[in-house]
Amino acid sequence: MTYPSIDREKKILELLQKQGSASIQELVDAFGVSNMTIHRDLNKMAEAGHIHKKHGGVTLAGNSPAAGESLCSMCNKPVSARTVFIVQFENGEQKRACCAHCGLMIQSQSKKVRQSLTADYLHGHMVSAKQAVYITGSELNICCVPSVLSFGSQQEAEKFQKGFGGTLASMDEAIQYLHGMMHAH
Ligand SMILES: [Zn+2]
Ligand SMILES: [Zn+2]
Incomplete structure (x- = not known):
């Protein structure tokens, strides 16, 4: 065709x-x-x-017209292209989340995740969630609290950390952080 x-x-x-x-x-x-x-x-x-x-x-790209048209599957907030997190399941379904906070929650609740993508906060392009570098507990509370932001590389994450603090984390560490914070409430 x-x-x-x-x-x-x-x-x-x-x-x-x-x-x-x-x-x-x-x-x-x-x-x-x-x-x-x-x-x-x-x-x-x-x-x-x-x-x-x-x-x-x-x-x-984060600012594509296709990237920002849905609501978060977790909290129903409009999904912003800058922080979108996409979880793809083994059966081909996918869920979109407003930010890495919700995305990682969705992902950690299912064993049938094929792969996930998250937006690099500085540039807005999509990167593999597994390979992304996360920042937890920064001074900038973007979207859902506790905020978790994702970056395409360690270098980008450190650049952000210099300005806004927070802790660098791998995907698993970021998930643990979220679960820990949730139980603390
Ligand atoms: Zn959400
Ligand atoms: Zn959010």
Whole structure:
């Protein structure tokens, strides 16, 4: 099946919304167009700030129109692109959370999680929740309290920590932190 370019852009966004990222090859196969055509689409979308291109693939950018249209599955707050957390289950379902706080809670309540993605707080692109670096207990209470913010790299997290304090944590540590805080209340 082939689509005109504008439809393809919409479909690419939908696909990224569903799975967070895609490889160029995947998109070429999905749309039955040439590598060059996909690259042209992606360049346009990247320029518009809707996606991020990286080696051989793309991820949804935080400010994409597709990224911020739902309510948190945990607390029903509108999901902000800057802090969105997406949990994907083994059966293909996915839940979106307003921030890493809710996202990690959803994730820790299910054993059937395939993978999760979380927004890098500084840049807004989606990163694997497992590999993300979290900051707990910073002075900045963003979204749900106790706030947990996620970053794509240790370096970014430390940059933030310098300004706003808090403790660097791995995903498991951040989950433990949340559970600990919840019981303390
Ligand atoms: Zn929430
Ligand atoms: Zn939240």
